[in-house]
Amino acid sequence: MSSVRGGARAGDLSIESVHKTFTIGRRAVSALCDITLQVEEGGFLSIVGASGCGKSTLLRIVAGLERADRGTVLLGSQPIRGPGRDRGMVFQDHRLFPWLTVEQNVAFALGGDPSRVSSAVVQQRVELVGLAAFRGAYPHQLSGGMAQRAAIARALVNRPRVLLLDEPFGALDALTRIQMQQEILRIREVERTTMVLVTHDIEEAIFLGDRVVVMSSSPGTIRRTLEVDLPRPRSRSRHEFMRLRRSIYAEFFTEGDEPFAYAI
């Protein structure tokens, strides 16, 4: 472990033996049990699991919104103790401030006065996510996909070392979701940010990740880790892609349960 820590680059993320227990009512519920994961700088890790498997909790621990009961999370060589701008986060709901326009939301994240939006960094991020024409729009005037683009721009404006994506496209329709998956890869090409994606969509996990971690529920543990050794852009209909998908699917359901429609 020490050799990893010694040579850690700023964007390396290292999760070591993380445990987390919640108290619901009077019962102690183990959400995460002995999770150990590494993501290299510039890498893309997908975490896939059923709802309630603790995958979002893991991401929230990395973000600093929750505290692990045991274990450590290192970003570069520094342990994470709380939230910070070195980590960007995109939630399933866009969480844009409704009283600020798109560019004001981005400018606010930068730390400036939200009314001073002329900053080149803000404009560049708004353009990066393809919202130049909607920079002055309020969140309620945006479609779900556009709002999520704005949320990504906001999360990226501080040049975080890691971008944490908590089911970012879960609330979008199927077509927009595919479009946004391609967008996030394009943005990654430009920004070269380390990314961690939590999703319940197996196909999305494979399409985006260099590595896919499959988690199982109660307690949340890592069941399996798969390398996705496919060239980009990835075709969802390629044999290897489908084989990976089927293999992850088998972690959740027996082969016979697989609905026919899913095998398109």
Add this chain to the structure above:
Amino acid sequence: MLSSTIVTRWLQAFGSSRAEGNASKRAHFALAAGRRALHYASLPIAALCLWQLTSVLDLVPAVAMPSPAQVARAFLELVRTGELLRHVAMSLARVLEGTAAAAALGIGLGIGVGLSRRLERATDLMLELLRPIPPIAWIPLAILWFGIGELSKLFIIFLGAFFPIVMNVISGIRQTEHKFVEVARILEVPRARFIRHVIVPGALPVIMSSLRLGLGIAWMCVVAAELIAASSGVGYLIMDARQLSRPDVVLAGMITIGVVGKAMDVALKRLERRVVEWKVIYQGE
């Protein structure tokens, strides 16, 4: 309702026979707007008709309830002499001063209490003990303390407006959504910026409606205060008219109170819409 449909049918028939193309479209919009206005005013119009009917049929003695025509005459007379304007201006000035003071203190304290549980613990019992006391119950004390000068009226108005404003602002601040608090934490927003750009804007819709509520209650309070201790203002006008046995002036004064109250609310609603333009407000079905 029936009369309004008859009128619109007639207007439609009248309109379609002459207008064509754009003009007919414009007429159509004007017609729709007119119909909405008529619909909006239908209940007051119906009340007016009923009132006129009772006086025509002599159901109520004119000393107790003068006819609409008599009230209108009294109203026009009050306008002509400038007496009404003078009294309304006086009452309005008091309301605006008292409400401004209540808003400044109420919003300030409300934000403070909303943000700090310590301050809430220190002030909650006091606020909750004073809040149920109607402003009118303070009038005797107000006269003892401040005499019948301006200060006693301002005091009553302040009390009336202050409590609804402060209570609503507190609850508005406390309604700050947790998801935005998390976003602010991730972005490491300093506390002052967090309050100014996250908490206060989020509570602004509630703060604005608390101002409307406060202003409405202040307007009721000024009239109540003037009824008892004043030599000017709409409340005084009504009281004075009662002593002179002029029910028509009393009614003209009362209707003025209603109209001015409505006008103030419309003005504040406009302001509210401009201030919280980012919010999609439920408009009803």
